[in-house]
Amino acid sequence: MADESFDYIVIGSGSAGGVVAARLTEDPQVSVLLLEAGPADDDEMIHMPLGFSTLFKTKWDWNYETTPQKHLGGRRAYWPRMKALGGCSSMNAMIYIRGNHADYDEWRDAYGANGWGFDDVLPYFKKAEGNTRLGDPFHGTDGPLHVEDRRYNHELSTAFVESGVSAGLKRNDDFNGAGQEGAGLYQVTCKKGHRWSVADAYIHPAENRPNLTIRTESFVTKILLDGNRATGVAYTRGGEPLVARANAEVVLSGGAVNSPQLLMLSGIGPGSHLREMGIDVAVESSGVGQNLQDQPVSGIFSYTKDTTDMAEMLGLGNLVKWRATGRGPLSSNIAEAGAFYTSREDLDVPDIQLHMVPTGFYDNGMHEPVRRALTTAVTLVNVQSKGHVKLRSADPTWHPEIDPGYFDDRADLDAMISGFRRAYDIIAQGPLAKFVDEPWNPRSANPSDDEIIESIGQLGQTLYHPVATCAMGTIEGSVVDPELKVHGVDGLRVADASVMPRVPRGNTNAPTIMIGEKCADLIKESR
Numbered sequence: 001m002a003d004e005s006f007d008y009i010v011i012g013s014g015s016a017g018g019v020v021a022a023r024l025t026e027d028p029q030v031s032v033l034l035l036e037a038g039p040a041d042d043d044e045m046i047h048m049p050l051g052f053s054t055l056f057k058t059k060w061d062w063n064y065e066t067t068p069q070k071h072l073g074g075r076r077a078y079w080p081r082m083k084a085l086g087g088c089s090s091m092n093a094m095i096y097i098r099g100n101h102a103d104y105d106e107w108r109d110a111y112g113a114n115g116w117g118f119d120d121v122l123p124y125f126k127k128a129e130g131n132t133r134l135g136d137p138f139h140g141t142d143g144p145l146h147v148e149d150r151r152y153n154h155e156l157s158t159a160f161v162e163s164g165v166s167a168g169l170k171r172n173d174d175f176n177g178a179g180q181e182g183a184g185l186y187q188v189t190c191k192k193g194h195r196w197s198v199a200d201a202y203i204h205p206a207e208n209r210p211n212l213t214i215r216t217e218s219f220v221t222k223i224l225l226d227g228n229r230a231t232g233v234a235y236t237r238g239g240e241p242l243v244a245r246a247n248a249e250v251v252l253s254g255g256a257v258n259s260p261q262l263l264m265l266s267g268i269g270p271g272s273h274l275r276e277m278g279i280d281v282a283v284e285s286s287g288v289g290q291n292l293q294d295q296p297v298s299g300i301f302s303y304t305k306d307t308t309d310m311a312e313m314l315g316l317g318n319l320v321k322w323r324a325t326g327r328g329p330l331s332s333n334i335a336e337a338g339a340f341y342t343s344r345e346d347l348d349v350p351d352i353q354l355h356m357v358p359t360g361f362y363d364n365g366m367h368e369p370v371r372r373a374l375t376t377a378v379t380l381v382n383v384q385s386k387g388h389v390k391l392r393s394a395d396p397t398w399h400p401e402i403d404p405g406y407f408d409d410r411a412d413l414d415a416m417i418s419g420f421r422r423a424y425d426i427i428a429q430g431p432l433a434k435f436v437d438e439p440w441n442p443r444s445a446n447p448s449d450d451e452i453i454e455s456i457g458q459l460g461q462t463l464y465h466p467v468a469t470c471a472m473g474t475i476e477g478s479v480v481d482p483e484l485k486v487h488g489v490d491g492l493r494v495a496d497a498s499v500m501p502r503v504p505r506g507n508t509n510a511p512t513i514m515i516g517e518k519c520a521d522l523i524k525e526s527r
Contacts, residue, residue, distance in 0.1 A: 005245040006033040006213065008523070009233055010253060011220050011262070014087020015198050015509055016495040017253025019128070019516025022144075022202035024523060025212040032211065033244055034203075035218040035235055038083030041090045041199045048322065049150075049188070049195055050310070050330045053365035055091050056080045064257060064402055071407035073457035078364060079402065080464065081257060085216060086199030088255070092464065092509050093355075094188040094195060094333045096147045098125055098176045099504025099511055100349045111501035112474030114482045116518075124517040125176075125510065128201075131187070138177045144201040145513060146191035150336060151327045153185065154358040156307060156374050156435060157336035161185060163430030164339050167422075175340065180505065181350055183339040183426075189509065190333075193326025198513065218242075221396040223250055223266040223492065225282050230492035249491045249523065253516070256466035256498040260289040260389045261400045263470065263479075268489060277391045283488040287477035291468040292387040293503040294404040295353075297379040298416065298460040300423055301360055301440040309372040310334060310359040334361060335377070339426070340505070343418035350505055351382035352419035354426075355463075360440070362459050373440060376427055378419045379463050381505040384409035389469050406460065413453065420452050465508040470498035483522050484515075495519035 010021045013036040021034040038060065045051035046060075057063055057080070064079040082091035101118040108117040126140035132148045135141050164183025165171050172182030189196050206212055220235040224243070232245035252259050263269055267282030269289060274281050313329035322330035335357050340350035360373035387405035392398050407413045424446070427436060439445045442455040470479040470486075478501070480486050484493040497512045504511050 003232075003243045003245055004033070005247060006031045007246070007248045008032045008251060009244055009246045010034045010251045011233060012036065012087060012253035012255065012258065012496065013085050013199070013203060013214070014082070014253055014255060014496065015089045015512040016516035016519065017251065018086060018198040018203045019513055020251050020253065020495055020520050020523070021212060022206040023517065023520030025206055025209045027524070028211055030211060032213070034212065034214045035220055035233070036085055036214070036216045037219045038085070039216050041085040041197065046084070046090050046197070047194050048330055049094060049190060049193070049333045052091055052093060052333075055082070056364055056366065060084050060091065062257070064399055067401060067403040069404070069406050071413065071457065072460050077404070077406070077462055079257070079462055079466070080364065081255060085203055086197035088464070089189070089197040089509055089513070090195070090199055093335050093507075094190055095335060095507045096176070096187045096189050096510050097506035098514070099506045100180050102349045103502065103504040107472070107501050111472065111478065112482070113472045113501060114474075116472070116482060121514055121518065124514045128513050128517050133187075134174055134177070138174070144205070145189060146196040146201065147187050148190055149185070150188050150190070150333060151193040151331045152329055153336055154308070154310065154332065156304070156358040156432065157185060157356055159431040159435060160337045160356040160426070163426050163432035166430035167426045169339055169341060169426075172340075175506070180340045183337070185337050186333070186335065188333050190331070193322065193331035219396070220262060221265065223252070223262060223268075225266065225489070228283055228488060229490040246491065249493060251519065251523075252492065252494045253496045255496050256292065256469045257389055257400060257402060259494055259496055259498045260469040261391065262396075263288050263486070264391050265394065265396050268486065273390060277394045279394050285479055285486070285488060287471055287479045289389040289469050290477060291471045291501075292389055292402075292404055292466060293383050293385075293468045294406070294466040295379055295381050295383060295463040295503060296406050296412070296416070296460055297355070297377050297463040298456040299362060300376040300378065300420065300427065300442070301362065302374050302376070302427060303437040303440050304372045304374050304435050305437040307372065307435045309369060311369050334359070334365075341422055343415040343422075351380065351415055352422070353379040353381045353506060354423055355379060364461060374435070376423050378416060378423050380412055380416050380419065381503070383503055384411045404462070404466065407456075413456075416456060417449050417452050420447075465497075465503060467497045467500040467503045467508060470494045471501040472499040473501050483526070484519050493519060493523070
């Protein structure tokens, strides 16, 4: 096949790439090629909210693992990442959280990401959002990304919110509004009880445009450079090596693992590491793959009494109900309720997030519970520890080395211990307490610091929010500038969670979609 040519090539159809491709092709004069390594998003489990963990370790999953983590008992942490149209928005737990206002002001002030303060990014959050309950000044109501209150609440979730209020947290009916602290029920990126991914919101409505070409099962192996200009991509499809040329720009949206990997495979990255891998250095960029941050989570597991467990609700009757009405337990995203609070009194903004799950959800939900339980998942959302993504081979099919460095900074462990203590206060009082039978892990209802650390070592895992491996800014080590252009390379931008210079306080899907919206506008302005 002869080389093809497009104005723009977007690598990756995930939470940012799908947005960029759809927005650019709103202009009928612009041609876009969207390349996705995985297949179409045509499995029922993708669209069933409760089904997301059934996709783990299947054909839909990149199935990454970290290096052995010292503070997780030497375990390798499993990192699911979706390989299909919509990327991780087709596999995540659908919680719609933007992070704290202070996060974006910090991007601007500490990292030189001018134009990315909260007041700058709020219009893009609103542009994307179609919220069914909330509106101005913080929410959009007519954007393509459908956001709704869940259509099912387990009694443990509502009891959790009441107990959080009893424990001194304020009730918060909008974690994305004026303030983040408090306890409440999560809103989700669903539409009438079905997952509403970036594929649903952006890609499928645009897929019949004559100026958008979508190729699934297309694995990009290299960004092609002419000197320091990106001119196209090499990729394989059905075993055939192919080349596509970009007349204007290449937009890399592979995510926090795949984007730095592809930059390095293309000769853009830390020179000494590339030479070690036998790769010619095209553009020296010391920050590629560095600065990796991920939010660790570890649960307080309690056996329950006088209530049900979500694992009991997977029967045919509830499947029929969900298919017909989009209601019932299968419309649950599992993590229905949560809270934000500070681990220390001297902090101005939360560093701990709770996810309350009305079942025993551990090891990424890979185990069926044998006894009724609830999980209070303590999540550190303001992380000090940093790691890296490095190549293990110049062969693009090899998984890279992923080392998040969980808890390498002792401050992270101290914050988690404090977060556990506050979570125990919530569990022990109010309406939730009457459903708690006995502790499961940690094995005490009032564990020592060492027992909490031991439990984190056994059961701590990712919350699926890796960021910052192609960090944006103007400080030393930044990989892209505030227009998302790769420093030292013309015609190449990165738009995904890897450009966040610091992980926002909360789930990262909504911020990644915002990045896609802003990237599309930056490209339009530059035309």
